[in-house]
Amino acid sequence: MAVSDPAIARLSNVGHHFGGTAVLSDVNLQLAAGEIVAIVGPSGCGKTTLLRITAGLLAPTRGEVSRPEHRIGFVFQEPALLPWRRVEANAHLLAASDDGSMVEQLLSVSGLADHRRKWPHELSGGMKMRLSLVRSLAARPQLLLMDEPFGALDQITRNRLHDEFASLHASQKFSALLVTHAIDEAVYLADRVLVMSGAPGRIMQEFDIDFARPRAAGLRYSPEFTSLCGAIAESLQLQAGRA
Ligand SMILES: Nc1ncnc2c1ncn2[C@@H]1O[C@H](COP(=O)(O)OP(=O)(O)OP(=O)(O)O)[C@@H](O)[C@H]1O
Numbered sequence: 001m002a003v004s005d006p007a008i009a010r011l012s013n014v015g016h017h018f019g020g021t022a023v024l025s026d027v028n029l030q031l032a033a034g035e036i037v038a039i040v041g042p043s044g045c046g047k048t049t050l051l052r053i054t055a056g057l058l059a060p061t062r063g064e065v066s067r068p069e070h071r072i073g074f075v076f077q078e079p080a081l082l083p084w085r086r087v088e089a090n091a092h093l094l095a096a097s098d099d100g101s102m103v104e105q106l107l108s109v110s111g112l113a114d115h116r117r118k119w120p121h122e123l124s125g126g127m128k129m130r131l132s133l134v135r136s137l138a139a140r141p142q143l144l145l146m147d148e149p150f151g152a153l154d155q156i157t158r159n160r161l162h163d164e165f166a167s168l169h170a171s172q173k174f175s176a177l178l179v180t181h182a183i184d185e186a187v188y189l190a191d192r193v194l195v196m197s198g199a200p201g202r203i204m205q206e207f208d209i210d211f212a213r214p215r216a217a218g219l220r221y222s223p224e225f226t227s228l229c230g231a232i233a234e235s236l237q238l239q240a241g242r243a
């Protein structure tokens with residue numbers, strides 16, 4: 001990639017196999033500055049593998065990944081917390097010293113402020129996930145890779161965090177690749193939704209999401225929103241049927 005390439009990350013003809021099994025095939029993807037791209041696809045189709053390749057945690061067996069010097073955040077499907085640090089210390093771990101109040105705000109909207117003195121093993125699964133998300137956002141990443149970060153949360157917390165995430169995105173302008181099984185979440189948060197097929201995983205269809213920002217919670221109940229979700233669900237069902 002040339003230094004002048006405006007893409008934050010670019011995958012060209014990426015393929016991957018584990019042993020003899022092809023997991024990804026011919027993936028082309030570029031992420032523009034500030035763009036949020038959501039990926040949906042059947043379980044096992046290679047979404048986590050694609051995120052790991054994008055992050056540089058795994059070298060693809062085919063194709064190229066360009067990812068200039070950007071600060072990358074990764075919210076793993078299994079929350080990765082430091083067990084010997086309390087909630088508050090985990091939250092502040094990657095934040096700059098003058099970002100303390102931003103981290104406190106994140107702890108409060110994610111409902112963790114009252115649990116700040118707990119140890120990770122004393123948290124529920126959803127709380128661990130929220131803390132992991134808070135910690136990644138607190139580092140002000142330029143590229144944020146998220147693997148089902150809202151998956152384990154109840155609907156109300158999830159929707160609140162969606163809005164908090166969107167407002168942080170509006171102020172910090174990071175790019176994000178969001179893997180999710182929730183179509184409404186993909187449509188609410190993303191600029192584009194990519195639908196993957198399984199075995200091997202490929203990007204089969206792309207949906208542009210043009211709703212103006214900031215998006216308000218009521219958007220979820222509009223006919224345009226619902227019909228877009230329906231079209232993506234249909235596409236996904238088609239891919240799942242193929243897998
Ligand atoms: N380290 C590994 N070694 C061998 N096979 C692997 C490895 N990691 C993943 N796989 C296989 O690659 C395929 C894709 O896995 P991946 O975790 O990327 O799927 P996914 O789309 O994230 O699934 P889910 O939605 O269930 O999280 C699966 O068949 C999985 O068994």
Ligand SMILES: [Mg+2]
Pocket residue numbers: 047048049077147
């Ligand atoms: Mg996965």
